[in-house]
Amino acid sequence: MNDQKITKNRRSVSFTLADGSNVEGYVFLSLYEACHEGPQRVGDLLNNVETFVPVDTSSGMLHLNIGNIIAAYTPLSEEKSDLMTLGAKHKVQITTSLGSVIDGEIFVNLPHERNRVSDYLNQGERFFRIFLAEKIVYIGSGYIVTVRD
Known part of the structure; x- marks a missing residue:
């Protein structure tokens, strides 16, 4: 089954959740996005119809309920x-x-x-996109x- 994996981009994201906790890890983004030219972005992932987003953390895979994400910070660059x-x-x-x-x-x-x-x-x-000095934050x-x- 491993030979059927779909190639994805990994993007570093820091999440603030509704309970006040923080989760740091990587999300997986498609190489192409239907709504615009180029690869999928974190904002596309969060504004999608999916309910859960998989996040690769230092302690393993965690599936976050998008409805409980207050903010998602990712590098502006x-x-x-x-x-x-x-x-x-x-x-x-x-x-x-x-x-x-x-x-x-x-x-x-x-x-x-x-x-x-x-x-x-x-x-x-x-989620709304807000530009900070070095990051983009998507706020629920x-x-x-x-x-x-």
Whole structure:
């Protein structure tokens, strides 16, 4: 059966979970993504229809329930594409249900009359992409208490 493995990219991710715990490990990403050109990204994986995501940790394979992920941090250098930074840039401060505050930037690439932070947040995504200095963080929409812009 090992000769039938599908080749995947591994990406380092640090997760913050709803119970306040942290999990560090690697997720497996497809070499191609149906929604855009190039390989699958962590954001694609989290916004997919799947309920669980396998994470290769130092203590073995762990399957995380995506519905309990507050935030997923991954290196900016590995995740970013030029298309992610199209549109109007907004500095935001997000407070999560754990009380943590995340300061970063979002890029809103919507029609001009719908180019506000609130328009970005109301798109219906499970996870929103926030740019930090060295990382991209995907924040679970259900765990966002407030967003200040």
